[in-house]
Amino acid sequence: MISPSIFVFAPLASAALFTALMVVRSRNVIHAGYWLLPCLLAVAGLFGSLEAHFFVVVQILIYAGAILILILFALMLTRDVMDPKQRQTTKFAPLAVPLCIFVGLGGALMMARAPWPAIQAAAPGPAEQTKALGLGLIGDYALPFEVASLILLAALIGAICLAKAEKEPAAPEPVIDLRGEIELEESVSAGAADGH
């Protein structure tokens, strides 16, 4: 009893999984950023197959459009990370991989068995969906909707605060400096290698 929707779902889902794996596996962090694009698009496709039209648009516009670009910018502004010789994996992989598989499989099993009481009989059309969403944002969810702007305000001021130049002469600094972290990691892995 195979539903025809599996023919849409299966390629999209495997594309999402494969590209996500590539994001994690890429040795070059910029490449990882690039791999994120098809991954996000595949998820948008999944939304589409669920008839959540609004989310398809939002996913493409915000994630694939805005956020991904931001990530790439941030990566390019960060020193050393661009260097293809930098190691981009951690020594925790032997522990992390089984844990992630365990969490993933456990989650999948749980989802499969859940009764999903929130599922409605049938999804409304695109126009109604968007309308309901809009009404929700100025009705029941007015407070969260408005409060979200405060987050943006706080983030904005915080970013300015971190980025603006000191009056005193100080070394120009990147927005987020990960050097220390990576250098430490380098030295630790080097030390570990020496030990063996």
Next chain:
Amino acid sequence: MIYQFAQANLVWLIPGLPLLGFLFHAFLGKRMGKSVVGGIATAVVFASFAISVYVLMGLMSHPEELRRAQVSLLPGSDLTPWIEIGAFKVNYGALIDPLSMLMCLIITGVGGLIHLYAVGYMAQDKDFSRFFTYLNLFIFFMLTLVLGDNLLLMFVGWEGVGLCSYLLISFWFEDTENSKAGNKAFIVNRIGDVGFALGVMAVFATFGTLTYHTPQGSGFLDLAAKGIAPAIATAIGLLLFVGACGKSAQFPLHVWLPDAMAGPTPVSALIHAATMVTAGVVMITRVSPIIVQSPIAMTVIAVVGLFTAVFAATIALTQNDIKKVLAYSTVSQLGFMFLGCGVGAFSAGMFHVTTHAFFKALLFLGAGSVIHALSGEQDMRKMGGLAKRIPITYWTMVIGWLAICGVPPFAGFWSKDEILGLASGAPSWGVVYYVVGLATAVMTAFYMTRLMYKTFWTKQRFVEAGHDAHGHGDHADTEPDAGHGHGHGVHESPPKMWIPLAVLAVLSAIGGLIGTPWANKFEHFLEPSIAKHEAHHLFAPNIGLLIGVFAAAAGILLGRALYSKKMETGELLTAEEKAKNPLYQGSANLWYIDGWAYRTFVIWGGGFATAVWQWIDKILIDGMVNAVAAVIGFTSELFRRVQTGYIRAYAMSMLVGVVLVVAGLLLGSLGKH
């Protein structure tokens, strides 16, 4: 049962005045002269004493069954709720009954005398006002402890006196040993406090209240008197007894008390002899209606008390520091008090608290006077021959010595006899209690006689001229009169110091007469405060008294036999003289026996006692304390390694935590269904 009376309206002043004194010293003390500070500090305590007497008179004017009142500790108000959370309510109130008033009298009376003494003793100290700030605060907390009408208020006082004790032990903080002793005292006490806190919780969980008595009969002691399950009584009794062991230095939590003697001598007298260390006995007596319902708890208290009494007495036999002898003696006497509580002779235990407060405070202050006379010397091997040099100190010490040895009619005789007599009649093990207790009494008499010989009667062993005034354990600032003291060597203390000695000597001499077995006014007086418990004597009181006299005499005479010979032999029985003078051959034989006795009792026994002290006290118990500290330190260090500083390591451990929590929740629900 509960009666409100006019004089009780003044009760708030009893702790209130020392508190005012504390605030005065804390904020203005540094700007005032020493005479003002010392005067106010002493005056507030004596004023509290006067008010205590006045309130007690009011209480005694009522018939016995009405001698209990619950009044506010805030001026001019009805009982004020202190904490009110839902159904739980405790008052900032006082319970006025014979037990609390007795303790008030001891604390403010003996405390006042010690304050007066301290004015002289600490006169040259640069931190004079700080000392009296702490001392007044101590009196306030101690009064809160005994006066409070609920266990929580007692706990506040309990912790407060512990804090003051810590501050006062470490008072001369230039000396690292002292602050270490202070730290040790505080930490060991916390072990006891956990027991107390859990006991308080158990009381609350059982009765739903922490108030002792209420006019409606809804206090937990009122409820307990109606009968509770022995298992619950045992649990509460043992937990509270752990707390009592911490504060009252019972084995194995006694380790802090001898070290605590590092503080100034008035502190040793006030806190570590007369008042604070008896708080455990007071607490056990206060909750006696619960204790008597648990034979197990009673037995544990009696056995621990008895063991501590013997154990500490054997250690006291060999100590050379005069304050250490008195410290172990205090531990031993506290053991006697708990023995009394454990056999149901609560009033006898409290009687011993009272007489002990008199004579032990006297002995400590006397020892302080000796130390003061010798400009800070505490080692008895470097004393001797002081009887004529400081006569007032000497004669008052003699009275203290007779009192602690149990020589009639001095105070200690009556109270010790009362405890031993009632212990002999305990339903199980009575004879053992009696015999061991009696042996301890003999030892007590012996080591105190030894102390007297070494300090006063033997030949002078200290070097007067050129004696380093700042020798062992000395603090230049203890010296009350710098010009006088350094130049002239040994000297009697000023009147501020010997007047308290004299008053305490009088009390030690006659104070016990209120509790003779023929007319025990003391027991009768305390009756309204404590649980009725059948306690018997094994034999007629008069025979018991006689045996007691013999025990005291045995100890003293043994000491005399050994030390008087030793005094002589020190001069005469060198090898040449023995050979030259045949007249001494008979004596030599006697000496040989004495020597054998000396070897047996002193060398062997001393070796044993030293071993007990060395091995059990220093290695076993200290070792255990250190081991616990080491284990904690090691574990802490181990986990500090996990704190690597790497974000990914933290993220990883978070992820592990997530998996554990979620998997735990899921598996837990599987297990249930």
Next chain:
Amino acid sequence: MPDKSVIIGDMQAILPMIVLWVTASVIALGDVSLWKRGNKAINPLLAIVGVLVAFKFLVNTPRVASGATAFAKSLAIDPLGQISGIALLVTAVLSILLAWTYLKNRGLDHAEYYVLLLLSLTGAMMMASANDLIVLFLGLEILSFGLYVMAGFARTEERSEEASVKYFLLGAFGSAFLLYGIALVYGATQSTNLEQIRATLSSSSGAPGPMLLAGIGLLIVGLGFKAAIVPFHQWTPDVYEGAPTAATAYMAGAAKIGAFAAMLRVFGALTPVAASWLPAIQILAIVTMVFGNLLAVTQTNVKRLLAYSSIAHAGYLLVAIAALPSETVNGIASNAPDLAVGGALFYLFAYVFMTLGAFGVLVYLSSKGRDVQHVNDLRGLAKREPAAAYAMMFFMLSLGGIPPTMGFMGKWQIFYAAVTGQQIMLAIVMALTSAMAVYYYLRVVWVMCFEETTEAAAPEPVARTGAMAAIMLAAAATIVFGIAPNLLNAITGMGP
């Protein structure tokens, strides 16, 4: 259209938050235009005024009752929100006073600090009053964003920067779990509204499904991260140590209050399925109490020591959470939930006063040349700065739970709730670990009182009035509310 009175009621409910937000905006705009070169003292002053006005509106909020809500039930107008709001405003006043001194002495005197503080305070208050998981999440994010930047405020210092990045990355990680938990709970109950969730859970029979359980687990993790519960605590010492001391003080107070107010709400709503999550909370409480105290023992940096102490205190507060579901004991209705809420709130107040006071002493001693945070920096303080040293002694005794201080009263109240709620085991662990804690608190006292200072005198701080005021306020509160706990209940309207 909702009618006018509803709108007015809604607005009144968020008026204190609006005031804070407006004050933040005024400071931000004023600093760049109006008083550009003028006296920088106006920023902290304005911030304090804003907090006080917010306080006034908060205590005067009409129709505070349990169950009262605003904004389509997404915000609760109840005593829990109001009292934890008061605690947050108290935290804010103290930390603004501390920041005033600290930033000036360390040359970090920028208006943005106060703007971020007020904004994150708004978020924390939102979190404490949230009746909806989405509002709760947003509140938590606003709170956190401010904290991330405040932690990195001393940008020229590597440690501060590192603290900021660490806190941000791990905070994002924690938030992701919280968000996923909210999604799963929504999936299982069809609602993000706490009231609705509780109604759904109590009407449904049978065992809770795996999705709900996983959701609850992730909520525990997400909130546990903010509250610094073992094993989600590891960021705490590093961030506490690296962040500017004034920011650490604020972080310690605000994040803890926000997280525990939210926990009280969330786990209150989850009471009907308490059987499934209570064991987890009990185990986490024990682990947190034991490890928090154990790890504090070897610390020689006062800020790290206070970080582990804050972890230990989170453990004590978890004991209150564990007493929360005991609505009936042996079949008889019990007031344990009320006691747990009351006890936790009292404890939070105590925690704020003693912890901010202790950090305040560090702030008070720091100058441009030296950032005081090592235990040895406190050597001989009793002689150099008796007022600060004695205040510190009270804070340490209070943190150790010794009467007559507020810390003891707080512990007692949680004890009491735990005993009433039949959580005897937790109460016993609490008593034992508190006894252990005295050891390391006492060491600070010892170093201050009984050791001599060895270092050369540090350069004198420029200004220290603000810090002294904060220390004295905190010390007075620690003592006064320790002696008369009912007074706090009377002031805040706390207690049944």
